Amino acid sequence: MQIFVRTFIASSIVLLQFAAAYSTCAAQEPEIIVEVDRQQLYEGESITYRITLNHVETPSPPKLNGFDRFQVESLGEQSLNSQQITIINGRRSEIIRRGRQYNYRLTPLSSGQFSIPAPSAEVNGQTLIGREIPLKVIAPVEQDVVLLGMKASRTSVYPMQPFTISLKVAIRQLPDPLRERSPLSVQANDPVKLSVPWLDDDQVSQDLAPTREWQKVMNPLISRSTGRRGSTDGMQINNIGSQSAFSIFSRGAMVFLPPSVRTTKTNKDGEQVQYVEYTLQREFVPQAIGVFSFGPVTMKGMFGTDLADGKLNGEQIYAVAKAITVVARDAPLEGRPTSFSGGIGVFNVISSLTPVSASVGDPMTLSLRIRGEGTLANVRPPDISSIPEVSQFFRTYDATEARHGNAREFTYSLRPLTTDVQEFPAIPVSYFDVDQEDYVTVRTVAIPVTIEAARQLDASDIVSQHVSNTNGRLEVSDAGIFANHTSLQTLRASEVTIGRWLALWSGMLGAYGVAAFGIIRYQQIHSDPLEKRRRTAKSRAATSLKRAEQYRDDAKKECLDAMNIAVTGLIADFSRVSEAGMTSHDAATRLQAVGADNSLQDRTTGFLDHCDAARYGATVKSISELLDECRLLVGDLGRELGKRC
Amino acid sequence: MLIQPRHPSVRVPLLPHQEFGTGSPTSVQTIMSCLRRRTAIVLIFAAALCSGCGSPPDLETSRLFQSAEQIFADAQSPDDFAEAATVYQEILDNGFRSGSVFYNQGNAWMQAGEAGRAIAAYRQAKRYLPRDPYLDANLRTALAGSQSPADRSLLDYVFFWQDTVSYSEKLAITTVLLALALIFAVAYQLNKRRIAVKRVRSATLVLLVLSAAAVGRDWQRYEQTRRGVITTETTARKGGSETYEPAFTQPLADGIEFEVVTRRNDWVHARFGQTGTGWISSRDCVTY
Numbered sequence: 001m002q003i004f005v006r007t008f009i010a011s012s013i014v015l016l017q018f019a020a021a022y023s024t025c026a027a028q029e030p031e032i033i034v035e036v037d038r039q040q041l042y043e044g045e046s047i048t049y050r051i052t053l054n055h056v057e058t059p060s061p062p063k064l065n066g067f068d069r070f071q072v073e074s075l076g077e078q079s080l081n082s083q084q085i086t087i088i089n090g091r092r093s094e095i096i097r098r099g100r101q102y103n104y105r106l107t108p109l110s111s112g113q114f115s116i117p118a119p120s121a122e123v124n125g126q127t128l129i130g131r132e133i134p135l136k137v138i139a140p141v142e143q144d145v146v147l148l149g150m151k152a153s154r155t156s157v158y159p160m161q162p163f164t165i166s167l168k169v170a171i172r173q174l175p176d177p178l179r180e181r182s183p184l185s186v187q188a189n190d191p192v193k194l195s196v197p198w199l200d201d202d203q204v205s206q207d208l209a210p211t212r213e214w215q216k217v218m219n220p221l222i223s224r225s226t227g228r229r230g231s232t233d234g235m236q237i238n239n240i241g242s243q244s245a246f247s248i249f250s251r252g253a254m255v256f257l258p259p260s261v262r263t264t265k266t267n268k269d270g271e272q273v274q275y276v277e278y279t280l281q282r283e284f285v286p287q288a289i290g291v292f293s294f295g296p297v298t299m300k301g302m303f304g305t306d307l308a309d310g311k312l313n314g315e316q317i318y319a320v321a322k323a324i325t326v327v328a329r330d331a332p333l334e335g336r337p338t339s340f341s342g343g344i345g346v347f348n349v350i351s352s353l354t355p356v357s358a359s360v361g362d363p364m365t366l367s368l369r370i371r372g373e374g375t376l377a378n379v380r381p382p383d384i385s386s387i388p389e390v391s392q393f394f395r396t397y398d399a400t401e402a403r404h405g406n407a408r409e410f411t412y413s414l415r416p417l418t419t420d421v422q423e424f425p426a427i428p429v430s431y432f433d434v435d436q437e438d439y440v441t442v443r444t445v446a447i448p449v450t451i452e453a454a455r456q457l458d459a460s461d462i463v464s465q466h467v468s469n470t471n472g473r474l475e476v477s478d479a480g481i482f483a484n485h486t487s488l489q490t491l492r493a494s495e496v497t498i499g500r501w502l503a504l505w506s507g508m509l510g511a512y513g514v515a516a517f518g519i520i521r522y523q524q525i526h527s528d529p530l531e532k533r534r535r536t537a538k539s540r541a542a543t544s545l546k547r548a549e550q551y552r553d554d555a556k557k558e559c560l561d562a563m564n565i566a567v568t569g570l571i572a573d574f575s576r577v578s579e580a581g582m583t584s585h586d587a588a589t590r591l592q593a594v595g596a597d598n599s600l601q602d603r604t605t606g607f608l609d610h611c612d613a614a615r616y617g618a619t620v621k622s623i624s625e626l627l628d629e630c631r632l633l634v635g636d637l638g639r640e641l642g643k644r645c
Numbered sequence: 646m647l648i649q650p651r652h653p654s655v656r657v658p659l660l661p662h663q664e665f666g667t668g669s670p671t672s673v674q675t676i677m678s679c680l681r682r683r684t685a686i687v688l689i690f691a692a693a694l695c696s697g698c699g700s701p702p703d704l705e706t707s708r709l710f711q712s713a714e715q716i717f718a719d720a721q722s723p724d725d726f727a728e729a730a731t732v733y734q735e736i737l738d739n740g741f742r743s744g745s746v747f748y749n750q751g752n753a754w755m756q757a758g759e760a761g762r763a764i765a766a767y768r769q770a771k772r773y774l775p776r777d778p779y780l781d782a783n784l785r786t787a788l789a790g791s792q793s794p795a796d797r798s799l800l801d802y803v804f805f806w807q808d809t810v811s812y813s814e815k816l817a818i819t820t821v822l823l824a825l826a827l828i829f830a831v832a833y834q835l836n837k838r839r840i841a842v843k844r845v846r847s848a849t850l851v852l853l854v855l856s857a858a859a860v861g862r863d864w865q866r867y868e869q870t871r872r873g874v875i876t877t878e879t880t881a882r883k884g885g886s887e888t889y890e891p892a893f894t895q896p897l898a899d900g901i902e903f904e905v906v907t908r909r910n911d912w913v914h915a916r917f918g919q920t921g922t923g924w925i926s927s928r929d930c931v932t933y
Contacts, residue, residue, distance in 0.1 A: 481755050481786055482779035485745035486714055488707055492699035494773040494813055495742040498864060501816045505823055512827040519834050 030056045030099075030123045034130040036106075036116070042138045043111040044195075044296035044320035049104040051130060052080065052097060056123050059100040062130070066117035069110060071293060071323065073203070075103035107296065109323070111139030140320045144267040145172045145303045147275070148321035150295055156327045157286060160345040160374045161434035162211060163326060164283045165198055165294050169235075169258070170265060170275040175307045183276055183304060184257070185233035186312060191255050192235045192301025198282060198294045200238050207288040207328075217282055223257035233257055235299070237280075286328035288375065295323035331432035337439055341382060343431040345374015351444035353414075353424050360454040364394075364414040368427060368444065371407035374434075381410040382429050389425035393417055416451040423448045530576045534645060537573030538638045541566045545634055552623050557615060559623055563630040564611050567604060570634060574641040584608035594644045600636060607633050699743075699813070706741045717753055726757035730766075744773030744811075748780055755787055760900045761876035763787045765931045768874075768902075772867060775811050788900065804859055812863045819860050822853040871905035873915060873932035881923025885912030892923030905932055 033052040041047055053059040064072060080097040087093075106116065115132040122128075146169070153164040171183040184192060197203040199214050210217075223234030234257035241254030258278040267273045286292065298321075302314040331344055341347075352367045370379055381399040384390045397413040423446045430441040485491070525531055548562035565579070568587055572579030575590045582590075584605045591601045607629055610621055621629075702710065713732035720726045733750035736743075747770030754763035767784040774780050801807065810818070829846035833839065875897045882889040903915035906922060913930060916922045 481752055481783040484714065484717060484749040484752050488702065488710065491702050491707075491710060491743055491745050493702065493741045493743055494699040494811070495740070496813050496816065496867075498816075498868065501820065504820060508820075508823055508827060512830065515831055516834060519831065 028055045028096075030054065030128060032062070032119065032121055032128040032130040034116075034119060034133060036133055036135075039134060040136040040138065041108070042298065042300070042318050042320070043108065043140055044298035044322075046105045046107040047135075048075070049106045049116065051102045051104075051119050051121075052099060053102075053121055053123065053128070054080075054097055054099045056099040058124075060122055062102060062119040062121040064104075064117075064119055067106070069108060069114060070116070071107040071109060073105040073107075075105055077102045107323075108135065108137040111137045113137075138318075140318050142268065143315075143317055143319070144269075144273070145305060145315060146170070146299055146317050146319040147265065148297055148299060148319050150297055150321040150324055152294070152324055152326045154326065155324075156329060158331060158344055158432065158434045158437070159286050159288055159328050161328075162283050162285045164281050165324075165326075166279060166281040167196060167297055167321065169194065169278040169280070169299060170263065171278070171303065172267075172305075173262070173274045173276055174304045174312070178304070178307070178312065179274070182233045182257075182260075184235055186304045186314075187302055190302065191232060192299060192303070193239070194235050194237045195298045196237060196280060197297070198284075199280070204284075205290070205292055207286060207290055208292050209285045209287055211283040211285060214282075218256060221256040221258050221280075223255040235278075235301075284326075286326075288378075289328050289330050292326045292328065293323050294326065295321060297321040331439070335439055337428075337430040337441055338386070339382060339428040339441060340430040340432070340439065341370065341379045343370070343372070343374050343376065343379040344434060345372055345376075345431065346433060346435075346440075347372030347374060347376075347379075347429070347431045347442065349427070349429045349442050349444055351427060351447065353447045353449065356447060357450040357452075358416060359452045360416050360419060362415065362454075364416065364449075366412040366414055366424070367409055368399075368412070368429075369404075369407050369409045370429060372431075373406065374431065376403075376406060376408055379408055379431075381412075382427055384412060384427055387425065387427065390427075393421040394424075416449070419451045419453055421449060421451050533573050534576065537570050538642070540573065541570040541634050541638065544569060545631060548627060548630065552627060556623060560611050560614055560626070563626060564608065566630060566634050567608060567637065570637050570641065571604070574645040584612070594641065596640050596644065600640055603633055604637065702741055702743075706736055706739065709736045709739075710746070713749065713753075717749070717756075720756065723757040726753045727759070729753040730757060730759075730762070742773075744770045744777070744780075746770075748774065748777070748783075751780075751783060751787070755783065759876060760787050761874040762931055764900055764902065765874040765933050768872070769933050771808070773811055773813070775809055800862060804862055807859055807862060810859070812860075812867060815856060815860045815863060819853065819856040822849055822856050825849045826853050871932050873903050873905055873913060873930045875899055875901040875903070875925070875930050877929045879925055879929035881915065881917075881925050883923065885909045885914070885924045889924065892921065897923075897925065903930075 031054045033054055035050045035052070037048040039047075051062045053062070061077070078101050080099050080101050082095075082097045084095040085092065086095075113134070113136050115134050118132045119130045120127055121130075149168045149170070151166055153166070154161070157163050173179050174181050174183050174186065178186075199217065201210065201214050204210065218237065218240065221237075223232050232255040234255035236253040237256050239253045240256075258280050260276050260278045263275050263277045264272050265275045284292075298319065300318040301316075303317050304312045305315045306313050331340070347370050349368060349370045351369070354365050358364055366384070368382060370376075381401060385396045390396060394414045394416055399410040399412045401408060401410050403409075426443040426446045428441050428443050430439050432438070433440045544562050544566035548559045548566065551559035551562060568582040569579045571587050571590050572582055575594065577590065587608060588601045588605045591604060607626070610626060610629075614621065614623070614626060709732060713729050713736070716725060716732060717729040720729060730750050730753035733746050733753060736746050737750070747766045751763045751766035751770060754760075754766055764784070764787045767780060767787060770777075770780055771784065826846060826849040829842055829849055833842045833846050836842070876899060878896050878898055880896045881892040883892045897917075901917065903917050903925075906914040906916050908914070908927070911927045912924050913927050913932065914922060914924050915930070
């Protein structure tokens with residue numbers, strides 16, 4: 001009981017605390033909370049930057065002004081409604097978050113000590129300013145063990161023009177006598193780690209389409225080489241494999257071994273040194289105009305540097321390849337034809353016209369379908385009204401457009417202006433071909449048409465045209481009144497006398513009452529087994545009498561029993577008692593109880609006694625005489641008992 | 646003693662698409678009972694329909710009606726139309742209350758320039774001809790010049806269908822529903838294992854309650870409440886005499902409708918919707 005009381009009190013306190021916290025929260029002012037996952041990192045690494053608009057009902061995304069030293073990438077946003085209570089050494093702390101959280105990935109573009117600028121947000125007309133966060137970006141130590149180099153096959157491209165990003169990782173070869181060994185095979189169970197953002201599709205711009213999925217790029221590079229003591233020859237890239245469902249059973253991420261060559265490079269001391277150079281590359285196709293950034297790429301891990309006393313010594317190295325950019329620019333203005341559709345890529349165009357035979361002024365429909373690979377979304381409907389061969393003979397209207405897979409269809413309405421036209425002219429459509437790096441103009445084929453003069457309206461046509469200010473719709477006039485009811489056939493007195501209706505309803509309810517009472521009574525009678533027995537008493541007696549007659553010649557005993565049952569059963573059924581074991585005395589008593597005639601009692605007693613005597617051969621009456629007497633007695637008993645019971 | 650088993654069911658058609666199971670051994674009685682019930686249903690429906698149909702006019706009423714129609718057709722002036730309206734009133738005063746007579750009288754008053762009296766006649770006609778589009782149109786025309794306050798109550802919204810069924814039709818519908826409810830009650834009593842019968846009985850009872858409520862509302866509107874219409878521009882006063890001050894800031898125009906609160910001598914105490922009450926001379930209005 002004491003425990004229960006304590007539990008109850010503790011629960012109440014907790015609930016009160018929650019309620020108090022909630023009410024406190026509801027009354028709190030809006031605030032902007034800025035958090036980072038770490039404040040010290042190497043150049044080329046990224047941090048997660050989180051901005052929370054707390055106690056804000058209708059938040060809007062914060063402004064990140066002055067973030068020029070960072071490459072900023074949004075990681076999405078989420079709503080918050082959380083409460084965290086922590087009790088450490090008896091001290092209770094509480095964090096309540098109700099609002100919206102915005103996540104970013106910040107990659108410093110340079111090393112040094114500086115601050116992340118304070119973000120701002122507009123909330124209910126007031127500006128909330130966050131806090132600045134100091135950050136230390138450690139520049140990689142100058143070294144010549146690992147050299148990273150990244151470059152693009154083109155730094156300026158057109159949309160739909162593919163280009164390749166290549167990363168070369170040069171690792172100084174191991175000292176003698178290990179120079180023939182792979183420098184990535186001596187890290188035992190801790191392979192070096194390479195971070196390449198452009199191999200992670202989540203970090204690639206949506207306007208940039210890789211020609212191959214990252215899995216297809218990386219799968220052939222999975223290392224199958226094993227070094228001494230079971231170490232794997234290769235490097236971990238983007239920590240791939242560490243998040244798989246089986247990672248809890250394995251040692252870590254997968255190891256990759258890109259293709260390599262041995263090459264000679266100049267080290268920091270100006271000497272020619274042998275390196276093993278690994279190459280990773282991926283091809284991209286820009287889908288839109290823009291500036292695309294790749295990188296930075298980082299590598300860190302333990303690398304073998306020198307041999308002392310027969311043992312290979314290592315050095316912890318952190319290397320960075322700075323980010324590079326590729327610009328996808330618009331098609332050049334120089335040489336741009338007037339029929340340029342805005343498409344960059346390779347396209348073709350087809351047209352159709354329906355009907356091809358019409359009268360002057362009749363509507364016609366022109367469809368232009370532009371199909372191909374490229375910036376299809378940028379393709380504009382060709383301005384056919386600017387084509388003299390079209391505008392001279394046709395009135396044109398604005399196009400409607402629809403997308404069908406890798407094609408766009410523009411539909412124009414036309415009306416021929418004259419009969420002096422034999423064909424609908426070819427429509428030129430220009431696009432920029434990135435392979436040729438020049439504009440290409442394709443044309444539809446001309447469509448023969450037959451235009452006739454419009455039909456002239458005759459006088460009757462003109463007269464039949466009804467012009468009204470109600471647009472031809474017939475309406476009922478509100479003026480005046482409608483006519484009288486004049487027919488005597490429909491004239492009926494409709495006076496309502498509520499009393500008559502009430503009388504009718506009362507009669508119906510009365511009839512229902514009678515019927516319901518009758519049904520209930522009927523059901524009561526027919527469901528009473530004693531009453532049913534009384535009603536069937538005569539028929540049962542007759543059945544017994546009939547059976548007795550069947551046994552009169554063959555079975556004397558059965559005949560006597562049946563006669564006995566006929567008489568005693570009849571009395572028992574009317575008297576509603578059991579007939580089993582009923583003696584002549586019992587029968588006389590029952591008859592006396594119902595007020596039967598004395599002579600009938602005597603006849604019944606005498607008959608039953610004769611039956612008993614006949615069973616033992618002590619009677620003077622024959623079976624036939626007893627049967628006749630029984631028949632008369634059953635009839636008399638039936639009538640008498642029927643009257644009295 | 647053993648309980649006697651029930652006899653096999655005898656199925657007897659009671660109504661189309663309906664079967665009736667009996668538990669009684671006397672199937673002949675059951676059949677006869679069902680036949681009697683069918684006869685009773687037919688009789689009840691016939692009685693209800695006949696009650697709602699109304700009686701045709703007698704010879705004198707027919708003669709008066711034709712006379713009024715003739716005056717109306719030959720009328721050349723407002724006085725002629727007023728005379729026709731008076732003949733229609735004679736028919737009504739003889740106890741022959743018909744929607745058509747009220748409608749024609751309304752038309753006569755309209756032609757005579759008596760919009761208030763016409764509104765009163767149309768309102769009464771609407772009790773018997775609730776779905777007549779011409780009556781609606783004429784009533785709208787008559788009401789066009791009046792400024793009667795809208796006095797729709799909550800019950801008017803609850804019984805939104807109230808004005809599309811006449812009083813006598815509602816009584817007939819209620820009678821039929823009552824008959825059905827009683828029949829299904831009897832059927833359910835005969836065989837309580839029929840859930841479908843029980844459901845139909847319950848549904849019929851719900852409809853019966855709604856219908857009876859509608860009848861009750863009409864009874865209250867038509868037989869317990871008197872209404873009226875201003876027939877001549879007049880001034881409502883704060884008491885039943887000319888010596889009292891005007892009840893409203895403006896005189897009451899022809900065609901304004903009201904509800905009669907009470908009558909005293911030649912004065913009517915009238916309620917004008919939510920606006921208020923006032924006393925008006927019975928010479929300046931018509932009540933019904």
